[in-house]
Amino acid sequence: MQHDEFIIQVSNRAPLSSRDHAELATRATLETLAEPLAGGEPFNASAQLPRGIAEYLRHQYAESGERFSLDEFFGRISQREGVELPDAVHHARVVIEVLSEAISSGEINDICSQLPSGLEPLFEASSQGQIRVNT
Template sequence: MQHDEFIGQVQNRAHLSSRGDAEVATRATLETLAERLAGDEPLNAAAQLPKGIADYLQHEYAGMGTRFSLDEFFQRVSQREGVELPNAVHHARVVIEVLREAISSGEIDDIRSQLPSEYDPLFEAGSQGRMRVNN
């Protein structure tokens, strides 16, 4: 999958008004995911993605394995993306859905093996990426 196709898929599926918005949603989601993963896992996933998209998995905090809940994952995406939490949840789900199509199933399995089961809805096709944030 090429960069433009990845971003186009995110834009279309998330019903975003511009490619720029899709780029921001993709960056926010993948940077947050990269922080949550440990070791070389972000780099392994990035190796299967086009430049630009791969860069989002290779920032300075990538591979740190910072532990945070799914709720906090969505909150971090929301802050990075600069959108309300419900929109960030939807956008993150879409980005992960496109990511699942862009990299091998083995790599997705490796990513999921590092995450607690509460992250499962984020990766399940047709899921609503249920948000369990208590305000």
């Protein structure tokens, strides 16, 4: 998946008013997702993403192994994105859905195995084989 396709998918599925807003939602979600991961996982996952999108997983706090709740996960996204919490939750769901389509299922499994207790439900397969993102 190319950078533009990723952002267009986020923009269309959310739906968001602009490409810039879709980029911001993507950045806020992936930066937050990278924080609790460790062992090079953000870098492994980013290797399967287009440049630009990949950079959001490789920021200075990536791999910190910090533990936080699902509520805090969404709160951080809300703050980074500068939107109300319900909007941040929806945007994060969409970004994670697109991410799950952009990288291999093995990489998704690796990410899930490192998430703190309580964040695993972000990636849950539905009966159709698609990723269903929960709160």
